[in-house]
Amino acid sequence: MTVPRLGLGVLHEPSNPPAAVVDIVFVHGLTGAPANTWLHTASGMYWPATLLSRDVPNSRILSFGYDADVVEFWNPTSQNRVEKNRTRKTGRSHPEKHLQQISSCTIGIVFLGTPHHGADLAAWAKFGSTIAKTIKHVNSDIVSVLKPGSEMLARVQDGFHGLLRLRRNEESEIAVTCFFEELPLPLVGKVVEMESAILPGYASYGIHANHMDMTKFDNKDNSGYESVLGELRRWVKGLQPALGTAPTFRVKAQKGKSETRPQDHRDDKEAELLETLASDYKCDKDSISVRVPGTCEWFFEDDRFLEWRDSTYSRLLWVSAAPGCGKSVLSRALIDERRVCKIPMDSTVCYFFFKDGQEQRTHGTDALSAVLHQLFENTGLITYALPSYRNYGKKLRDAFSELWEILVRSARDSEVGEIVCVLDALDECEQNARKQLTEKLVSFFSQIEPHDNPSFALKFLITSRPYDDLEQNFQPLSGVSTYLHFDGDDKSQIIGQEIDLVIDAKIPSIAGDFSDEDRKRISQRLKKMDNRVVMSPSPSLW
Numbered sequence: 001m002t003v004p005r006l007g008l009g010v011l012h013e014p015s016n017p018p019a020a021v022v023d024i025v026f027v028h029g030l031t032g033a034p035a036n037t038w039l040h041t042a043s044g045m046y047w048p049a050t051l052l053s054r055d056v057p058n059s060r061i062l063s064f065g066y067d068a069d070v071v072e073f074w075n076p077t078s079q080n081r082v083e084k085n086r087t088r089k090t091g092r093s094h095p096e097k098h099l100q101q102i103s104s105c106t107i108g109i110v111f112l113g114t115p116h117h118g119a120d121l122a123a124w125a126k127f128g129s130t131i132a133k134t135i136k137h138v139n140s141d142i143v144s145v146l147k148p149g150s151e152m153l154a155r156v157q158d159g160f161h162g163l164l165r166l167r168r169n170e171e172s173e174i175a176v177t178c179f180f181e182e183l184p185l186p187l188v189g190k191v192v193e194m195e196s197a198i199l200p201g202y203a204s205y206g207i208h209a210n211h212m213d214m215t216k217f218d219n220k221d222n223s224g225y226e227s228v229l230g231e232l233r234r235w236v237k238g239l240q241p242a243l244g245t246a247p248t249f250r251v252k253a254q255k256g257k258s259e260t261r262p263q264d265h266r267d268d269k270e271a272e273l274l275e276t277l278a279s280d281y282k283c284d285k286d287s288i289s290v291r292v293p294g295t296c297e298w299f300f301e302d303d304r305f306l307e308w309r310d311s312t313y314s315r316l317l318w319v320s321a322a323p324g325c326g327k328s329v330l331s332r333a334l335i336d337e338r339r340v341c342k343i344p345m346d347s348t349v350c351y352f353f354f355k356d357g358q359e360q361r362t363h364g365t366d367a368l369s370a371v372l373h374q375l376f377e378n379t380g381l382i383t384y385a386l387p388s389y390r391n392y393g394k395k396l397r398d399a400f401s402e403l404w405e406i407l408v409r410s411a412r413d414s415e416v417g418e419i420v421c422v423l424d425a426l427d428e429c430e431q432n433a434r435k436q437l438t439e440k441l442v443s444f445f446s447q448i449e450p451h452d453n454p455s456f457a458l459k460f461l462i463t464s465r466p467y468d469d470l471e472q473n474f475q476p477l478s479g480v481s482t483y484l485h486f487d488g489d490d491k492s493q494i495i496g497q498e499i500d501l502v503i504d505a506k507i508p509s510i511a512g513d514f515s516d517e518d519r520k521r522i523s524q525r526l527k528k529m530d531n532r533v534v535m536s537p538s539p540s541l542w
Contacts, residue, residue, distance in 0.1 A: 001049055003035040005065045012053035012061040020060040021239050022107075024052070024232065027064045029114070034063035043218040051220050055229055056236055103163065108175035108235040110228060113211050115192045116178075116199055176202040177231045179224070183210040193293055198336060200286045203231070205338050230345020270382050273389045276397050277373040279360050284353045288332040295326070296333050310342050312418075314411075314448045314458045316441060318474060320466040327463040328353065331424040340420045340461060347418040350374040356428040363430055364437035368403040371421050372410075381410040400433075404440050411458040418457040426464040438473035445477055 003009050014020050026048050028037035039046050048061050167174050180197035184190050191211035198204040207214040207224035217225035299305060308317040321327050331353070334340045341347035351374070352367040360366045376382040385406045389396050396402060411419045426434060441460065464470055507519050514522070 001046065003046075003063055003065075005033055005035070006067070007065060009034060009063045009065070010060070011049040011063055012059070014058060014060070017060070019058055021058050022056075022236050023060045023062060024048075024056065025062045025064055027066075034065040037215055038063075040216040040218040045216075045218045047217045047225060051217065051225060052229070052232075055220070056232055059236065104172075106174055107239070108177070108231070110231060111176070111178045111197070111199075112207070112215050112228075113179065113181050113192045113197055115196045175231075175235055178202060178204040179207050179214065179228065180204065181211045181214050182206040182208045183213075185210045185212065190293075194337075195290050195293070198290075200290075200336075201282050203338065204336050205344060227344055230343075233345065269386060269389065270376075273382065273385060273396075274373060274376060276389070276394050277369040277376070279366065279370050279373070281352055281370040281374070284355065284361065285332055285335065285351060288328045288353065290336075291326075291329050291333040296330050299330060300339055308459070308461070309340060311459070312457060314445065314456065316445050316459070316477070317461045318470075319461065319463045320470070321463070323465055328424050331422055331461075331463055334461065335422055340422060340459075341418060347420055348375060348378055348416065349420045349422065351422040352424070354423070354425040354428040362428070363433040364440075365398050365400050365403060365433075367423055367429070367437070368400065368407060369397050372403065372407060375407070375410060375419065379410075379416055381413060381416060384410045384413070400436060401440075408444070408458065412456050418459065420459045420461070423460065423462045426462050427467050427470065431469070435469070435473065438470065442473065442476050 001011070003011070008025075011026075026034065026038060028034055038048050045051070048063070052059075053061055164174055164176070176199060178198045180194040181190055181192065194204075194206070205227045207227065209216075209224060214224060217228075219225075305317070308315050319327065319330075331351070335349060335351050338344045338347075338349065340349055350371040352370045353361070354367065355361040372385065376385065385396075388399075388402050388406055392399055392402065410416065426437070429437065441462075444458075507522060
């Protein structure tokens with residue numbers, strides 16, 4: 001197969017071209033090219049044309065090539081061109097209507113190792129001879145553009161986020177999934193750290209490869225390929241008509257009225273129900289700090305966590321830890337990095353972060369409403385809630401038992417796959433509501449037989465402080481199945497190392513006005529303090 005270096009190239013199209021429901025366009029990065037960015041050299045596998053064409057046969061697959069010489073790309077003339085493109089791409093009155101059409105027709109974007117906040121390239125200068133193998137032309141202009149804080153990147157990123165907000169306001173949101181490298185390049189390290197590769201509020205996954213190899217898959221069982229394929233299939237599935245009837249989506253019309261266009265799957269009652277269940281759960285999650293690279297890894301690899309994650313039936317994992325140990329940071333990492341599910345494409349992850357004293361964040365009904373809102377947004381399960389909504393109306397949001405029953409009914413749908421619910425800081429739930437929720441959980445997991453229904457998997461991961469009332473409430477489950485207690489003292493050495501990583505990461509920002517020598521002394525003194533804790537969880541697994 002000959003892949004053109006510049007412009008569009010067709011890699012695959014259905015034998016009956018009109019049968020294509022989507023175009024999937026592959027765009028390489030700087031120093032890349034359409035022919036080699038996606039090619040697994042050792043096996044000769046060019047996966048967009050070979051693997052993806054079989055797994056998404058009703059798609060047209062294309063490549064797009066551009067002049068990726070980084071010296072020419074970042075010269076003043078090119079930078080002006082990037083700025084003009086940024087401005088016009090978000091405008092609705094630009095005369096180039098075909099560009100507006102491309103923007104309007106875009107439904108999803110996958111980013112693979114893309115530096116949304118700049119990439120730390122200090123190591124690149126240090127290892128010049130090694131980098132020369134990857135980037136043939138390196139100069140200070142390139143480094144200044146790509147570094148964190150770059151004005152050029154900030155302008156481009158601001159324009160992109162403006163486009164996302166615009167589409168969201170028009171109720172035709174663009175789906176975004178980010179993938180980040182998990183392995184370093186030899187002698188160089190990670191080119192784009194996870195914090196730079198993800199976009200808060202959007203799905204993100206790790207690919208177990210370095211920056212150069214994360215776009216190259218040699219077979220269909222490659223975990224990275226499975227993750228990318230899962231996102232594409234999910235988006236394409238949302239485009240396909242059910243039983244020959246075109247779905248629809250709702251958009252805003254003039255004069256405050258709404259009109260129905262193709263691809264909307266919600267009627268007015270569904271929209272009202274979603275509005276009733278809605279809250280700022282995504283903002284609550286995104287207000288939590290992103291984990292420092294290198295932290296939480298021991299938890300991700302713990303046998304007890306993996307046993308819960310890999311189970312094919314309903315299970316509850318309770319993670320308890322002292323205040324200030326990083327439980328919420330762990331929860332956000334588990335959600336954003338999709339660590340709570342073994343096969344992300346077969347799982348729906350929902351979450352809620354309790355917060356004492358904040359409206360709509362202190363009761364079990366708040367949590368269940370948020371979980372159901374996420375579940376209904378990402379699946380077609382909202383039909384299980386419509387009878388209840390017709391009976392309760394907007395009062396459904398405060399009907400705890402009814403909300404719980406809706407969740408269980410939805411989870412029993414044979415087509416939904418695994419549902420994972422992450423509830424953070426249960427100890428901050430109002431005490432009576434906390435008791436109500438734990439009683440419902442205990443009752444549910446006490447009656448579940450692991451292999452009764454192989455297609456039914458409703459999992460909960462709950463974090464909290466080790467309060468006595470919670471331990472007492474969960475105690476009946478200890479005799480139902482295996483009870484596992486994780487003692488944080490067993491990980492004291494690893495926790496100490498994580499504390500050092502957090503200190504090193506935070507000192508530059510909190511002591512930025514100090515000299516380098518003073519910052520070093522502050523860091524050393526903090527590291528010598530006794531009774532330091534970042535995270536010493538005590539999970540209980542049923």
